[in-house]
Amino acid sequence: MSDLPALRQKIDSLDTTLVNILNERARVSLDIGAAKRKDTGADETAEVDVQVFRPGREKEIYKKLTRLNSGPLNDDSLHAIFREIMSASIALQKDVSIAYLGPPGTFSHQAAYKRLGDSVAYVPQKQIDDVFDAVEKGQTTYGIVPFENSTFGSVVETLDYFIHTSVRVRAETYLTVHQCLLSNSKLDKITKVYSHPQGLGQTQKWLSAHIPNTKRIAVKSTAEAAEKAALETGAAAVCSEICAELYGLEIVEANIEDLAANTTRFLLIGAASDSPTNDDHTLITFTVDHRQPGALCDGLKVFKDYGLNLFKIDSRPSGQRPWHYVFFVECSGHFEGEDIKKALKDLEEFCLDIVVLGSFPNQRPE
Template sequence: MMMCYRRNVLIKIGSGTMMRFDLIWRLSKRDHPSVGVCCTLSTVAMSDLSSLRKRIDDLDNTLVDLLNERAQVSLNIGAAKRKATDSDTKELHVYMPGREKEVYAKLERLNQGPLAHDSLHAIFREIMSASIALQKDVSIAYLGPPGTFSHQAAYKRLGDSVAYMPVKQIADVFDAVEKKKATYGLVPFENSTFGTVVESMDCFIKTSVHVRAEIYLTVHQCLLSNSTMDKITKVYSHPQGLGQTQQWLTTHLPNAKRIPVKSTAEAAEQAAAEQGAAAVCSEICASLYGLDIHARDIEDNAANTTRFLLIGTSSDNATNDDHTLIHFTVDHRQPGALCDGLKVFKDYGLNLFKIDSRPSGQRPWHYVFMVECSGHHQNQPVQDALKELEKYCLDVVVLGSFPNQRRPE
C-alpha cells in the first residue's frame, strides 16, 4: 500500500530571502518508518524581485551610456575615414569584414558566459550594424524578392540598420554595385550539394566589382503550397533549390513538373498565385507569402550550405587569413598551358581552394578559369605569383581578396 503526503513550507534562505517549497513524498510499508522518500520538488521564489529588477535597470542605464559612447567613437572613426578618403579620392568603405572578424574573435575570447557565443554575436551584429549606418547610408542589393536565402544571408551579416534592395536577377546585383545604386551586393556563389552558381560566375567574369567578404549560410529547404500533396502538379524553385532537393522530389512528387525561376522567393510568389503549385524555398516564405508548410528540411544533404560573396567597388585590407579570387585564360593551343599556370600556385606556396571554368564567350571551346587561392593580393607572395602567372596566361584578373570565414575541417 502506498501513501502520499504533501506539504507546503516557507524557509528563510540567507538574509531577507524567503523560498517556498512544495514537497511531495511517498511512503510504502517497505519504507523504514522514519524515512521519507522525496520524489518531487518545485520552487516558487519569493525573494525581493524589486531589488533584482533595480539591478537590471542600473545595468541598462550603464549599457545605454556605453552604447552611445561607442556610437560617438564610431562617428569619429567615420570622420577619420572620410578625411583619409578625401585625400586620396578613394570611395569611403564603412563595412570592414576584416575588422569585424577581429571583433567577433575577441568577443569569444572574453565571453565567460552565461551568454552563448551565438547570442553575443547576434547582439554585436546589431551594434555594428547601427555603427555602420551612423557612418554612412549603406544599401545592400540582393537577389529578391524578400525572403530569399540571399536576403537571409545579408541580414545575418549586416543586421537591421542598413537598407536592403531586392533585385530581380543576379546580374542586377552586379549592375547595382557597378552603377553605385547600391553600396554593396550579395550573390550566391556555390552550394555544398549542387556546386557553383554559374550565373554568378559568369557575372564575375564580365564585371569590374571586387569581392569584400564571404558568408556561409546553412540552407534548409521546405515544400510550401496551399494545395494538398495529391493535388500538386508543379514545383517552382531556383535551379539550386531544385538541385538540392531532387531526391526528395523524386520520391514524394515524382509526377510534378519542376519549373526553375530566378529565386526561391519568386517560387513562393508563384505557388501562392496558382492552384496545384508548390515552391521549394525557405520556411520564412510561408509567412511572407501566405503558404502552408507541407515538409521541412527536404534538402538531400543535411549539411547543405550555400556560400555567398559580398561585392563592392574594392576589396578589404589584408588580414592574417585571407583568400583571393582570380580568373585567367591560357593559350589553349599550347600543350600544358593550364598545367604551367596552376603550377605557379604550388611553387609560391599558395593553396588552391577552388578551380572552375566557364566558356569565355569569345569563341567556341575557349574557356575562362576561375581560381581561389590562399593569401591576399596585397601580400608579396601573391603578388609574385600573379606576376609569374602572367607569363603563362593571356590575361589575369584579380576579383578581390577577403577574410577567410571557412571553419577548419
C-alpha cells in the same frame, strides 16, 4: 520575501549603463568615420567613398568576443547582438545599401541580413546580373550573390557575371540552407513545383521519392517561386520557411534538402576589396592558350611554387568564341601580399587575361 523587485531594479540599472556605453561606442565610431575622411583629404561635407564596412576588422571583433565570453550567453547570441551594434555604427557613419537577389525572403536576403544587420537598406533585384549592375552603377554600396552550394556546386550565373564585371569581392558569408516545400494544396494534389535551379538541385532526391510525377519549373529565385505557388492551385515552392509567412503558404514538409549540412556560400561585392588580414583568400580569373600543351598545368603549378593553397578551381565558357574558357582559381593570401604579387607575375608566362576579382578575409566554417 521575494527578491524579484531587487533583481528587476538591478536589470534597470544595467540597462541604463548599457545605453550609455552603447552611445559612447557610437560616438567613437563617428570619430573613426571622421578620421577616415580626414585620411582621404576631404572636408566634412564632401561626398567620398569611405569604406565603413570592414570585414577584416569585424572578424577580429568576433574572435575577441569569443575569447572574452564566459557565459551564460553563447557565442552565437553574443555575435548576433554585436552584429546589430556594428550595423548601427555603420549606418551612423554612412548610408549603406546592399543589393540582393529578391524578392524579400530569398536565401540571398537572409545571408545579407546575417552579415550586415538591420540598420542598412536592402534593395531587392530581379536577377543576379542586376545585383552586379546596381553596384557597378553606384546605385547601391554593396551587393551579395550566391557563389556555391555544398550540395549542388557552383552557381554558374554568378561565375558568368564575374567574367565581365568591374566589381570586387569584399567578403564572404555562409548560410545553412534548410529547404521547405510550401503550398496551399495537400501533398497528393501538387502537380508542379517552382524553385530556383539551386533549390531544385538541392532537393532532387526528396522530390523524386515523394512527388516524382510533378513538373519542376525553374524560376529566378526561391521567393519568386513562393509568389507563384501562392497564386496557383496545385502549385508548390521549394524555398525557405520564412517565405511561408511572407507569401501566405503552408509548410507541407520542412527540411527536404538532400544533405542535412546543406550550406550556401555568398560573396559580398563592392567597389574595392578590404585591406589584408593574416588569413585571406584571393579570387583570380585567367584564360590559357588551349593550343599550348600543359599551359593550364604550368599555370596552376605557379601557385604551388609560392606555397599558395588552392581552395576552388572552376571554368566557364568565355562567351567570346567556341571552346574558349575562363578559369576561376581561389587561393590563400591577399593580392597585396608579396607571394601573390610574384605568383601573378610568373603566371603571365603561361596564362592570358589575368584578373584579380578581389581578396577577402577567410570565413570558411571549420
